[in-house]
Amino acid sequence: MTTPLPPDLVTRLCEAATAPDDIVTLEALLACWLEDLRKPLAETEEASWAELCVFELTDYPEHILQFIELALPRLSAPAEAVMLAAGPLEDVINAHGLLVIERLEALAVQSPRLCFVLTGVEFAETADAAQSHVIERIASLRAEAMAQGLTKGGPLPPPDPRPV
Numbered sequence: 001m002t003t004p005l006p007p008d009l010v011t012r013l014c015e016a017a018t019a020p021d022d023i024v025t026l027e028a029l030l031a032c033w034l035e036d037l038r039k040p041l042a043e044t045e046e047a048s049w050a051e052l053c054v055f056e057l058t059d060y061p062e063h064i065l066q067f068i069e070l071a072l073p074r075l076s077a078p079a080e081a082v083m084l085a086a087g088p089l090e091d092v093i094n095a096h097g098l099l100v101i102e103r104l105e106a107l108a109v110q111s112p113r114l115c116f117v118l119t120g121v122e123f124a125e126t127a128d129a130a131q132s133h134v135i136e137r138i139a140s141l142r143a144e145a146m147a148q149g150l151t152k153g154g155p156l157p158p159p160d161p162r163p164v
Helices: 007-013 028-036 049-057 061-074 078-110 113-119 129-142
Strands: none
Touching: 007 049, 007 113, 028 061, 028 078, 049 061, 049 078, 061 078, 061 113, 078 113, 078 129, 113 129
């Protein structure tokens, strides 16, 4: 099954000079994003088209959550988990925390890997009570994983078992 990218996003991003012709689904975007992450550092001095597209996807909370769920089992190294945490996951929590927290909580129950990735999410101080509540809930989700999390250099947990 494939998940189409929002048509307005495809139109806007495909106007970029470096845009691939065939990236119109989340799955294709994820493959491109992971490929870019796996390139040697010398080849990746600036943000790739895929990174910019994933950043723009933050405006579509449902799509970015699907992207994150698709990415979790395909991560192959802690460095990729760092990029997922500090990029799309952190962005969607900061931009749409109240909209996504229940879905993240439900996923975290089944996903030690998500809890591990959440250890790499950073938050700015906020006076907003609702966002503070979201941050507290995220802290609860990742509490057990913090001792071996991304900031501690822990290993990437194995992919989560597929739901039956």
